[in-house]
Amino acid sequence: MDRITVAGSTAFQPSAGYDYMENNCIEEPSKLCEFKKLNGRILKTVDSVYQDVASVDECRELCLNSPYRCHSYDYGDTGEMVCRLSHHSRATLSDIQEPYLDVPEAATYELSSCYNVSIECRAGDMVARIQTSKLFDGKMYAKGSPNSCVRDVNNSLEFELTMQYDNLECNVRKNGLGRYVNDVVIQHHDKIVTSSDLGLAVTCQYDLTNKSVTNEVDLGVHGDISPALSEEVTVDSPNVAMKITDRKGEDIMQSAEVGDPLALKFEILDKNxxxxxxxxxxxxxxxxxxxxxxLIDSNGCPTDHFIMGPIYKSAKSGKILLSHFDAFKFPSSEVVQFRALVTPCMPSCEPVQCDQEDISGERRSAVSYGKRRRRRSVSSSAAHDDMLLVQSIQITDKFGFDKGANRSSSGSEAVYIADGGLCVNVAGLIVAATIFLSAQLAIIAAWTFIWQRRKFNSKLSHQDTMSAVSVSMPPASRADSLCKLYDAGYTHQRRF
Structure with missing residues (x-):
């Protein structure tokens, strides 16, 4: 353990009479790394400076492949195409006085955590193993089965999830001969999906003699911000509405994805x-x-400021309250319903002081306009009971697991056959097979009609011939006639 692996916890504490030595050259997971953007600040001093770096993504790769443990970088803030790397992060800067420069247009990208993923394909199951660079406290589960196929993780650097092929609860799907696939979610919070979570698409491929293992990873927290489906709920006396808006409290969002910056807006509709x-x-x-x-307890304070911040008054009006949050969802549903108790007060509401941790891990006091109603004597005309407001929103994740399924259902999925190097469109193959079978049925119907017509004409010609000649030979029996017809039909069938 070091300051990086225990960042965000209280495990690292001052101790008089002791010196702490930290290894800065150890090897740690670096395959799947997520960086958090710290706006408006850059480090005063760094470890490495690179010039003529083409893009911020190339700067990110320089940090991940540096000979030391790089934990932050900035790009283009101290000069054009300049990339600066540092082994420091907020977790290692607590003893340094004012380590940052305040630059409004600048940004520092700080390493949050890295994950190494390995897949073991066994005779009856697949095992997804995760190794992290930071203590993980959450759960790992198969998407679609968050309650039945799940592994709870308690402050660990390594954990795994076993998924049996014949276990319906883990939703392992067979995709072709000897190919098994599943979708796995690594969720940091115990109940909801946030933008920090990962989505993994794992695959096991078997053949007759041996087995090969492939794993595909979809970080799932990228992409453009999408809006959210919202529905306004209004209550009487006074008329109060709870809405889901952007951070400014202006535009009502119609749909949202996990991680989108949103706000809950409480507003008295009557301006007077x-x-x-x-x-x-x-x-x-x-x-x-x-x-x-x-999210907000009975005292009016946020329970976890990383999920939802304190409630504050809008700068435009004292009759509008806002609370910022990043869009999240529950594992088993895309519908999130917000329920709140709202209490009117006159002439103004007293805020409450809430203690919370800032970005550096220190506790500070914040004002929140959520507070238990003060018990005082008021006139009957001014007395109001608590109002219950309910609001629902549909929030989707960014893992992208269902996109392939949608393409498949719309008939655009293509299958690659490795031996022949052939790419076959499944929908086109089905349409071609249908056309081929229809053509065969049409040919059979036409041939049957022609054969029956020829048989009928032959019978008429035979009857005319028999009536024209003298009847000197005994008539053929019914059995002989049937045999001739059968033989004639059998010959035609063999030709067909």
Whole structure:
């Protein structure tokens, strides 16, 4: 363990009389790495400076492949095409006074965590093994089976999930001869999916003599921001609405993906109302199995500021409250329902002081306009009970597991046959087979019609001939006639 692996926890503490030595040259996971963007600040000093770097992605690769443990980089902030690397991050800067320069247009990209993924294909199951560079506390599960095929992880650097081929609960799918695939999610929070989570597409391929293992990884937290489906809920006396908007509280989002920057907006619709409001007991609920997570407690303070921040007044009006959050979802549903208790107060609402950790891990006080209603004597005309507001939103993840299934259902999936080097479109193959069978049926029907017509004409000609000649020979028996017809038909059948 070191300061990097225990970042975000309380495991690293000052101790008088002791010196701490940290190895900066060890080898750690570096395959799947996620960087967090720290806007407006860059380090005063760094370890390496590279010039003529073409892009920020190339700078990122220089950091991941550096000879030391690079944990942050910035690009183009100290000069055009200049890439700067450092082994420092916020976890290692707690003892350094003012390590950053405040530059509004600049940004530092800080390494959050890395994951090495390995897949073991065994006789009756597949095992996905994960090795991380930072203590992981969450769970790992098969997508579509978050409750039945899951592994709970408690502060570990290595963990795994075993998925049996014949176990329906793990949803392992057979895709071709000897090919098994499944989708796995690494989820940091115990109940909801956030932008920090990973999606893995794992595959095991078997043949008759030996086995080969391939694994494909989809980080799943990239892409453009999509809006969110929202529905306005309005209550009376006073008229208060809870909406899901952008961070400015202006545009109502119609759809959203995990990680999108959103805000919950509480607004008194009547601009001339004498009341203000405060919010408490804000809960997010799953639309399927009734799982829930408390976002704002009964005292009006955020329970986890990484999920939802404090409630504050809008700069435009004291009758509008906002709370910022990044879009999240529950594993078993794409519907997230918000439920909150809103209480009016007059003439103004008293805020509450909430303690929370800042980005450096230190605790500080923050103001939140969510507070239990003060018990005081008011007139009957000014007394109001708590109002329950409910709002639903549809939020999708960014893993991209279902995109291939959608393409397959629309008839555009192509299958690659390795031995012949041939790419076959499945939908085209089905259409061609249908046309071929229809043509065969048409040929058989036409031949049958022609054969029956010839048989009928032959019979008429035979009857005319028999009536024209003298009847000197005994008539043929019915059995002989049937045999001749059968032989004639049998000859035609053999020709066909």
């Amino acid at each position: 109302s004498p009341y203000e409001i405060f919010v408490r007991e804000l809960v997010a609920m799953d639309g399927v199995d009734s799982s829930e997570i408390v």
